[in-house]
Amino acid sequence: MANEKITIKMVSEKANVSKTTVSRYLNGKYEFMSAETKKRIEEVIAELEYRPNALAQGLKNNKTGLIGIVVSNIMIPEVAALVRGVNDYCIRKSFQVILVETDQKNISQQDQIQALIDRQVEGLILSSNQDEAFVKSLTEQKVKIVLADCTIEELMIDTVIVDNEKATAEMIQRIYSEGFDRVAYFTPPLTTPSRKKKLALFLESSKIAVRNPEQLAFEIEETQVAFDACKESLNELLKKNQGYRLAILAENSELMFALIHVIYSLGLRIPEDVAIGGYDDLGWNKLYHHEMSVIEKPSYEIGSQAAELLVKRISKGKMQYKPKVIEVQPKIKMSGSTQVSDNSFDKIVIRMNQENQPYIKKNYRKQDD
C-alpha cells in the first residue's frame, strides 16, 4: 500500500550487508553479526521506515499469526463477549483474528471457512453450529480446531463447554427454598443436544422437589412472535397450577425476556406473582427495575479458554496430544426476580378468573403436591 515499498533488499543494499544479515537482524539473531553491523542495519531500517512484509514471512515460515473465529452473529451479546475473550488472549500471543459470521445471507459459511484455511490461518475457533461431516473433513486435513460453546457429537476435538449441571441444580434448589412450590421450565424446540441436555438437567434437579416435573416443562414454538407462544404456554401453566407459588426458568435469555413481557402484559408482577429466572445475562440485566436471576454463561472466559487451547495446540506443532475438553462453570446470580420478601410473599397466589385469565388472590394457603 505504501507508495514505494521498502523491501529487505533495499535495506541490505543501503546498509551494505546481505539480505541474510538483515533477515537475521529482523529475527533477533544478533549473535551472528557485529555490533557495528547491527547498529547500521538498525539505522537504515529506521531511516527507511522499513517494515517486513508479513505475507512473505508467512509464506516462508508457514506461520501467519492468524486465526479464524467462526460465530453465528456478532451482534448477539454473548457472541461478542466470546469474540472479545478470544481476541484478548490472541493479542497477547501475537495472533490476530479474522472474523467469520455464519448467518449471512447468500454466502456459504463453508466457503468462508475454506477461505480462512486458504489464507493459512493457523487454527480455527468454531462457535456456531457446524455440519459434522464438514468439521470432520477439516480435522482430517489437520486443521487445528477448537469448539467454543458448541459440540459435535462423536468427534474428539478440543472443546470449551459450559457445565450447567451444578448451576441448574443449585438454581432450582434455591428457588424452591425461597418458598416457591413450582418451578416450570420453558424451552425452545428441543432441536439441539444442548437444549435436550438442559431439559434433562431441569427434570433431574426438579425431582427432589416435585413428583412429576415433566408436567412443568413447556416447549415453546419457534415463531417470530415468541410472545404469543409464550403467552399460551404461560396461561396453561397458570391454569394447571392455581394456588401455587410459581417460578419460571427459561432456557435462554430471549425466551426469558419474552416471558417477562408476557408476565407484565398479564398485569402480573415479578416476582410476587410469578418469579422468573433463566440462563445467560445479555448485559441488559442490570438495567431492569430489579435484576433477573440467571445462570450466567461466562462467554468471555469461554472465548479466552478456547483461544488458549488453540494457541497451545498450534505451538505444539507436530507433538500433538489428545483432545482436551474444558468445562467452565457458569455463575449463578440470584436477584430480585426470584426473591420475595417474606411479608409480600404470604399474601399472594395466582388464580384464574371466569375468563380463564390469571388474577391475583390475596389469601394464600399452602397446598401439598
Added chain:
Amino acid sequence: MANEKITIKMVSEKANVSKTTVSRYLNGKYEFMSAETKKRIEEVIAELEYRPNALAQGLKNNKTGLIGIVVSNIMIPEVAALVRGVNDYCIRKSFQVILVETDQKNISQQDQIQALIDRQVEGLILSSNQDEAFVKSLTEQKVKIVLADCTIEELMIDTVIVDNEKATAEMIQRIYSEGFDRVAYFTPPLTTPSRKKKLALFLESSKIAVRNPEQLAFEIEETQVAFDACKESLNELLKKNQGYRLAILAENSELMFALIHVIYSLGLRIPEDVAIGGYDDLGWNKLYHHEMSVIEKPSYEIGSQAAELLVKRISKGKMQYKPKVIEVQPKIKMSGSTQVSDNSFDKIVIRMNQENQPYIKKNYRKQDD
C-alpha cells in the same frame, strides 16, 4: 496445515501441463487452453482437493482480500452492529475482516494497526478515536482509510458520520409538543468534538421553546458510579424546575439508563413524572416495560457504508478521487418514555418536599417561563 500440502506444481505434474497453465485455469483464463486440458486440470484439482495458497497469491498480486476494522470494544452493541455492517458488505465483495480492539490492556493499538498493515491489508476502517498524527502518517503511507462514526479534525479522509442535527431538533420539538415544558440535557464531560456538537444542537433546538436552555444542560462527571452523579444532577434539575413538566434527553444510552435507574430509585415514574429520551438504542430498548424514545444511531448502516467506501477506494487503485463524507441519518423513535396519555398528564407535577426530595403533587397548574 494440511498434512501434505498440495501445490500448483503437484497439480501440474499430475495433469501433465505446466504450472502456468494450471495458474491460468485457476484464474479463469480458459481461452488459453484446450477444452481437453481444462477438463484434465479440473479433474486433477478435484481429485487432489487442491486449494491455492492465498498467501502466495497475495504476495504475487499485491492483493490480500483482507481489511482491518479497528474498534474500541466489540462488546458495545453499537460497535458490534457496525462491525456486522462492515462484515456483511465485505463478504459480498470477497473481503475478509481482521478485527482489532483498541481498548485492550498492555497492547499498543498502534502496534496492532501496524501489524495489520504489515499483513498487507488492503484498507482500514477506523471506528475508535485515534491519534491524529498517527492516522496522518498512515494516510501519507497511502494506507486506505475510512473513518466510521468518528472524525479527525483537519484531515481530509473518507468518512461516514451521523447527522444528528435534524433528528435532535425534531426530537426536542416533539417532546415539547407532547406538553412538556422543560427538556433538560445530560451529557458526559465535553471531552470530544462529537459531544460538544450534540450539546450545541440541543441548545440551538431548545431556544425556540425555552429562554435560557443553558440552564437545562448538565454535564455529568465521568465516574465509575454514574448513578450518583446523575442523581445529584437530577435532583438539582428537579429542584430548579418545580412545577414544570420535565423531560430529559441523555447524550448516550448508558447515561440514559443510569438516569432511568435514578428516576426509578426516587420513586418517580416514566414518563408521568419525568420523561426521558436519548441517543442510540442498544437493543435493550424493546425489553423495557415501555420503550424509550431515542434517536437511534444506524450503526449497521454506518458500517456497511464505510465498507462500501473502502472497497470502492481499493478498487480504484491508482485512479484516486477526493475524500468523500457520507452523512447517515439517525432514526427517531418516539415511544412511551416521552409520551403521556392526556388524562394522566393533567394530574401530575413534581415538587420537592421538606427534605428536598421530589414528590408528586396531583394538581398541576401550568406556569409560564
Added chain:
DNA sequence: GTGAAAGCGCTAACAG
C-alpha cells in the same frame, strides 16, 4: 495453446 524462467519478499542451509 503451452511452457520456461523470472521474481513477489522473505528465510535458512551451507559454505566460508
Added chain:
DNA sequence: CTGTTAGCGCTTTCAC
C-alpha cells in the same frame, strides 16, 4: 561474523 544460493507457492512475461 557474513554472504551465496535455493526456494516457499504463485503469477506473468515472453517465446515457441
